[in-house]
Amino acid sequence: MLIIFLRTAIILILLMIVMRLMGKRQIGEMQPYEFIITLLIAEAACVPMSDVSIPLLYGIAAILAIFILHQIFSFLEQLGQGWKSAISGKPSLVIDTNGINFKELKKNNLDVEDLIESLRSTGNFSLDEVKFAILEANGKFSVINYPDSESNGELPLLLIDCGKIVNGNIKKIGKTKQDVIALANKKGINDIKNIEVMTIDGSGKIYLQEKNKIFTTFNIDSEDSKW
Amino acid sequence: MVKNIVTAISAIIIFIAGIIFERFYVTNSFNELDERLDATRSKIVSEISTEDDLLALQKFWIEKKHGLHVFLPHTEIKEIDMWIAEAVILVSQQNFDEAVQKIDVVIELCEQIPSSFRFKFENIF
Numbered sequence: 466m467l468i469i470f471l472r473t474a475i476i477l478i479l480l481m482i483v484m485r486l487m488g489k490r491q492i493g494e495m496q497p498y499e500f501i502i503t504l505l506i507a508e509a510a511c512v513p514m515s516d517v518s519i520p521l522l523y524g525i526a527a528i529l530a531i532f533i534l535h536q537i538f539s540f541l542e543q544l545g546q547g548w549k550s551a552i553s554g555k556p557s558l559v560i561d562t563n564g565i566n567f568k569e570l571k572k573n574n575l576d577v578e579d580l581i582e583s584l585r586s587t588g589n590f591s592l593d594e595v596k597f598a599i600l601e602a603n604g605k606f607s608v609i610n611y612p613d614s615e616s617n618g619e620l621p622l623l624l625i626d627c628g629k630i631v632n633g634n635i636k637k638i639g640k641t642k643q644d645v646i647a648l649a650n651k652k653g654i655n656d657i658k659n660i661e662v663m664t665i666d667g668s669g670k671i672y673l674q675e676k677n678k679i680f681t682t683f684n685i686d687s688e689d690s691k692w
Numbered sequence: 693m694v695k696n697i698v699t700a701i702s703a704i705i706i707f708i709a710g711i712i713f714e715r716f717y718v719t720n721s722f723n724e725l726d727e728r729l730d731a732t733r734s735k736i737v738s739e740i741s742t743e744d745d746l747l748a749l750q751k752f753w754i755e756k757k758h759g760l761h762v763f764l765p766h767t768e769i770k771e772i773d774m775w776i777a778e779a780v781i782l783v784s785q786q787n788f789d790e791a792v793q794k795i796d797v798v799i800e801l802c803e804q805i806p807s808s809f810r811f812k813f814e815n816i817f
Contacts, residue, residue, distance in 0.1 A: 486699055518766040522714075529707055536700030543693055 472521055476510045479525060483532045496553040496603055502535050553602045560598035564680030567627075567661055573600055577626045577662050584608065591621050592664060592672045593682045619667035625649075628658035638665060648685065714763050719806045721756050726802045728752055733795045736779075739788045746780040746791075764805065772801055 483506070495503065506528055513524030541548045549555075557569040559580060570580060581592070583606045589595050594614040599607045622634040630642050649657050654675060664672045665685075674680035732749050735741035753776055757769050775798045782791035808815055 520762055520764065520766070522762050526707070526710065529703055529710075533700055533703045533707060536696050536703065539696050540693075540700065543696075 472514050472517075475521060476514050476524055476528075479528055480506060480510055483528060486532070498538050498552055499535070502531055506531050556602055556607075557600045558597065559600050560592070560595050562596060562679075564674040564678075565592070565662060569600075575600070578623060581621075581623060581664075590616060591619075591666060591670075592662070593670075593680070617666065617668050617670070619670070621664040621666040621670075621672065623662070623664050625657055625660045625663035627661060630657065652683075715809055717759065718763050718809055721760055722802045722806045725753060725756060726799065729795055729799050729802065733792060733799070736783065736788050736791050736795060741783050741788070741791070743780065743784040746776070746783045750776050750780055763809075768801070768805055772798055775801070 509524055509527035509531065513519045513521050538552055542552050557566075557573055559566055559569050559573070559575070565577065565580065570576070575583075580598070583600075584590070584592070584595060584598060587606050587608045589598075589608055589610065594610050594616060595608055596611045596614075597609040601607055622637060623631050624634055624638075624645055625631065630645055632642070635642060635645060645663070646657060648671075649655075649660060649663070652673065654660060659676050661674045661676055662672065662680075663674075669685045670682060671685060672680060672682050728749055732741065732745055735745055753772065757773070760769060775794050779791045779794040779798070782788075782794060
């Protein structure tokens, strides 16, 4: 027990020194390689700490090696934009004035639901409030709203996601698949596969974006929009 | 930037120094043990070895293994402990044939263990 305590203390102190030298930011603000390094350090520290048959030096050497690599990555990042992009990635503009940029969204392995969820965490509940949304290299969303945008206090629901009807949400608003198809037809869209995203909020406001087209918003009869 | 470079270079220097020291210390320790083992083996083969010779070898190993614990997995050290301890018992029983076999295993381990620190494909993967 005493030995494990001493090993834990040594590893903990070493980790604290290394973390301080790295100038660590909060977990959510890490660059990808920093996050990987943090996971590796945790693993490297854990094994020799708990397994007394492994020399403590193995853990220390692994942590030291990780630290050296971190410093090399940090140095390379400062050499230029190319290096920075290669190591940490670059921000993606996922919403612009045309609406959602699905190419960028797919490149980042996100779908519309992920996007809506992330926007909600930034305080934006409706897609049409957002002028620009940037997915930063550290995975956080930065949002610029339209100057005149104001939330109407209603929560939008996703009805069509990449040409597929979201049945659960249609049931929530007390409508059927046919009602959604009819609404699309009314807007001159014969095949719902051409719709990238369609949402409806409690006031009946629809957000619609067809493939390779600019998004539109419109209101439907308030009776139809109750949910 | 300067802090990054200085800390990285310092860490690299410490790391390289550690690698060199580890290699030197482990190889040196096992070379010394190997010499002792060869001398003991010759005595056992000639059947002139006594329990005291083996106990001296064991004592030498116990002194060496303190430092080696820093660099070697403790299971490997334990393995050598056991083979030497068995050789001590066999020599005390005048069972020289089997004692030689035990010492041969220790000699083999003395060659194998330092080689695991060399920069070789099988050691990396």
